């Protein structure tokens with residue numbers, strides 16, 4: 456008998472496509488951030504070391520463009536997946552998808568949960584009964600949407616300046632460099648601190664939450680973390696359809712290594728950025 460089937464079933468939170476897209480996002484974002492910061496902080500000793508490891512500044516630029524292409528691919532695939540879900544789960548209606556109970560858009564309930572969370576943090580209220588997506592998960596999601604729009608569009612201007620200056624004034628390229636560079640710094644700072652804290656370092660998940668890699672979470676954890684979603688699935692009789700066998704230990708261990716590596720690289724980058732900005736800024 457398969458050893459994994461002797462353990463209790465788990466709740467499936469993410470499907471295979473979304474897990475794959477998230478791993479590709481980690482790889483492309485880290486590559487973009489590492490190669491980009493090597494250019495931005497080229498005056499620090501670390502940038503020299505990193506650029507040598509990456510094959511020189513020119514090859515860092517080449518990796519940057521390659522990773523950017525992967526990121527655009529992730530974005531388009533995600534939009535395609537949303538459209539597929541609209542047809543499959545929402546009778547073809549965007550409106551139903553965007554106003555349904557599992558919407559990614561901010562609603563009044565998110566505001567209530569934000570206020571409830573603040574009260575809970577200071578011990579004056581109970582933990583809100585979060586549903587499928589919490590307000591901080593929605594915020595992280597739209598931060599990426601916004602980031603791809605702003606960083607991606609300015610990145611394309613830097614990549615194809617001759618094309619863009621056919622219809623934009625030349626100074627736009629200078630402005631695009633500043634926006635790209637500063638928004639990239641903001642995105643890197645946000646992902647490697649706030650996003651890491653929200654997902655892995657908050658006390659309920661510390662030190663690591665593997666759900667985005669395995670797609671699965673133990674039922675007891677699901678019930679505690681997202682009680683409203685759990686209750687809705689039980690009430691509608693749909694919980695069973697969302698249960699799945701856990702992965703084998705070897706798979707979980709592999710994901711753990713990938714996740715810790717990403718966490719370590721991100722944290723080292725934050726330290727490098729602080730050092731570059733505070734002690735070596737030019």
Ligand code: HEM
Pocket residue numbers: 484487488490491492494495515516517519520523524526527603606607609610611613614632635636639640642643
């Ligand atoms: C997603 C689409 C993106 C495209 C098309 C793009 C493209 C570019 C291009 C063409 C350059 C000019 C440097 C060179 O010649 O090699 C550049 C610079 C840079 N990129 Fe990106 N990039 C993208 C995303 C990102 C992301 C996600 C980050 C970081 C999180 C980032 C960080 C940087 C930084 C820090 C620089 C150096 C800017 C400076 O000189 O101050 N880029 N990018």
